[in-house]
Amino acid sequence: MALNILNKYIWLADTIYNVGSISLKEINSKWLKSNLSIGKPLTRRTFHNHKIAIEEIFDINIGCNPITNEYYIEEFEEFGKNKLIKWLLNSFSISNIIQESKDIKDRIILDEVPSAQSFLAEIIKAIRENKIVIMTYHPFWSPTPLEIEIYPYFVKLFNQRWYVYGRTKTEDKVKVYALDRIKELTATTEKFVFPVDFVAAEFLNASIGIMKTDTDKACEINIKAYAETTQYLLALPLHHSQQVVESTQDYTVFSYWLSPTDDFYQEILQKREYLEVLSPQAVREKLASIIQKLSEYYL
Numbered sequence: 001m002a003l004n005i006l007n008k009y010i011w012l013a014d015t016i017y018n019v020g021s022i023s024l025k026e027i028n029s030k031w032l033k034s035n036l037s038i039g040k041p042l043t044r045r046t047f048h049n050h051k052i053a054i055e056e057i058f059d060i061n062i063g064c065n066p067i068t069n070e071y072y073i074e075e076f077e078e079f080g081k082n083k084l085i086k087w088l089l090n091s092f093s094i095s096n097i098i099q100e101s102k103d104i105k106d107r108i109i110l111d112e113v114p115s116a117q118s119f120l121a122e123i124i125k126a127i128r129e130n131k132i133v134i135m136t137y138h139p140f141w142s143p144t145p146l147e148i149e150i151y152p153y154f155v156k157l158f159n160q161r162w163y164v165y166g167r168t169k170t171e172d173k174v175k176v177y178a179l180d181r182i183k184e185l186t187a188t189t190e191k192f193v194f195p196v197d198f199v200a201a202e203f204l205n206a207s208i209g210i211m212k213t214d215t216d217k218a219c220e221i222n223i224k225a226y227a228e229t230t231q232y233l234l235a236l237p238l239h240h241s242q243q244v245v246e247s248t249q250d251y252t253v254f255s256y257w258l259s260p261t262d263d264f265y266q267e268i269l270q271k272r273e274y275l276e277v278l279s280p281q282a283v284r285e286k287l288a289s290i291i292q293k294l295s296e297y298y299l
Contacts, residue, residue: 009054021070046182119185126187127152136184151192154200163210209263220255229274
């Protein structure tokens, strides 16, 4: 599918979602102000074709109030809870704003996500069709690339990198691969059976970042946040299990249920002296050993 037509679908869904209820005339007014229109109005026939495509591709149903002839998103509340759709619409909205602000492009600074250009579309298509893919993969630890046949289960974006999770033909274990380490990728015609009981969100439920550990290794971790870090964590939780245990004027204690992976320790260290692991003792000691090793570099 051409990127331009896909952008048109997303623009239409985003416009209706943001306004709540809108007539075709009002849609056309906004359409003509966007770069996508190229100065051409959105005909009623084109609008309805886009509406049908949006329902088929994104499972977003656009209804029409017969009294006001205004269009709206059906099941509005459920739509708002769909993280993938919200991310897609937000990404497009930002992209569209930037496109319309070329005169100040030197004043808009973004972090690059190079892996987004590395086979993401092909992998998502393979996931949708349950197709096996063959990739030439060059991990950092290997002197030479490896050829891997993977059953792609799901993808995740973390710290400006896209990752694909899947099982290989040789191992009955779901592993993770960074898209920017893929050198070549070929989608085969061979299909695989996706496990009906596999839930991507549950697979990483007890983890921060990309690493998967056994759920039975998860534990309650209590962390004390100092100064303004409390507000940052309230606005953007470290993990979905986050709960406030104690709150004072000087600090807040948060409780989490998760596995202390390397990604977890990296997240804690990013906050420097403004976070302190209180318990369990094993996690506290592991963090102390990491900090001790770091201090040796500067002595």
